[in-house]
Amino acid sequence: MMREGDEEEKRQLYLLGLRVLINQLICRPFTLPELALQHGKVAIVTGGTRGIGYETSRHMASLGAHIIIARQNELKGVSAVKRICEENREAKVEFDQLNLASLQSVRQFVQNIKRRGLPLHILVNNAAVMLVPEGRTEEGFEHHFGVNYLGHFLMTLLLLDTLKHSGKRGSCSRVVTLSSSAHGAGEIRLDSLLNRQCHSSHAAYCQSKLALLLFSSHLQQRLERGGFPVSSCAVDPGMVDTSLYCHRFPTARLAQTAIARLLFRSPSQGASTVFYTALSPSLEWEGGAYWSNGRTEMTSPNTYDPQLHRGLWDSSCRQVGLQERHQP
Numbered sequence: 001m002m003r004e005g006d007e008e009e010k011r012q013l014y015l016l017g018l019r020v021l022i023n024q025l026i027c028r029p030f031t032l033p034e035l036a037l038q039h040g041k042v043a044i045v046t047g048g049t050r051g052i053g054y055e056t057s058r059h060m061a062s063l064g065a066h067i068i069i070a071r072q073n074e075l076k077g078v079s080a081v082k083r084i085c086e087e088n089r090e091a092k093v094e095f096d097q098l099n100l101a102s103l104q105s106v107r108q109f110v111q112n113i114k115r116r117g118l119p120l121h122i123l124v125n126n127a128a129v130m131l132v133p134e135g136r137t138e139e140g141f142e143h144h145f146g147v148n149y150l151g152h153f154l155m156t157l158l159l160l161d162t163l164k165h166s167g168k169r170g171s172c173s174r175v176v177t178l179s180s181s182a183h184g185a186g187e188i189r190l191d192s193l194l195n196r197q198c199h200s201s202h203a204a205y206c207q208s209k210l211a212l213l214l215f216s217s218h219l220q221q222r223l224e225r226g227g228f229p230v231s232s233c234a235v236d237p238g239m240v241d242t243s244l245y246c247h248r249f250p251t252a253r254l255a256q257t258a259i260a261r262l263l264f265r266s267p268s269q270g271a272s273t274v275f276y277t278a279l280s281p282s283l284e285w286e287g288g289a290y291w292s293n294g295r296t297e298m299t300s301p302n303t304y305d306p307q308l309h310r311g312l313w314d315s316s317c318r319q320v321g322l323q324e325r326h327q328p
Contacts, residue, residue: 045067050076233288
């Protein structure tokens with residue numbers, strides 16, 4: 001049984017989607033400028049085996065960056081690496097297992113990266129689930145909130161020292177986090193953040209995307225105060241024809257598939273702004289923004305609430321067990 005107001009959240013999400021789709025039909029897709037080679041750069045891309053994550057990994061590898069694709073499914077990870085290497089024999093790309101639904105797996109992934117002594121110049125928080133049935137992560141968090149947000153939150157902060165040490169003035173490290181226009185229909189109540197009495201997959205997805213946007217913005221504020229050579233920004237890739245919609249009801253999925261082929265952006269087009277914000281030299285030290293189709297956009301009013309920023313950050317640190325020494 002859905003709680004009162006869930007149908008309204010569902011309507012808001014679809015109205016936002018319609019608005020984005022109309023805007024995409026009016027505006028031409030962002031065209032990437034020519035970017036310099038990235039030899040010596042190391043990047044981690046979560047969910048890099050398909051869709052936007054795969055295209056981001058493939059593009060970065062084509063410029064000479066060393067790519068680590070992070071995902072739970074080993075077969076899909078190995079397959080993605082093989083496809084990229086078949087396209088470009090000189091590509092430096094590998095797979096490392098990461099289950100964002102398990103904080104233990106996140107910690108193990110970070111330990112594996114740090115054990116190798118690699119630098120880290122780019123972190124792309126891309127992996128996501130959407131409209132999945134009600135479920136919990138290994139630690140008991142709602143699935144959207146745990147996978148889309150908390151897993152990335154913990155991983156980013158555990159890797160922050162490596163990002164700081166890898167960046168330098170004139171070439172800062174970058175954290176690019178994928179949010180969505182769905183954040184505009186999201187709601188975060190700090191007093192009941194982890195104790196929802198019932199489940200709406202639409203509301204949960206919107207909440208996770210709002211949380212990611214708040215995290216990206218607040219992280220940038222902390223990095224700026226510390227003067228660290230790392231920047232953080234959020235990206236809305238728009239309506240993109242990927243498998244993210246696979247958990248919708250069969251009839252809705254069939255309709256969406258037909259519409260997507262005609263009206264949605266391709267994964268390559270969806271990845272273009274991600275790629276741009278991760279690599280463009282013109283964006284040096286320009287973190288904190290919300291990017292869509294190659295330009296900055298305004299976000300929903302609640303994203304400017306400093307108490308919500310701080311409250312979500314503190315609550316998230318408690319839930320994942322982070323101490324102050326891990327915070328910028």
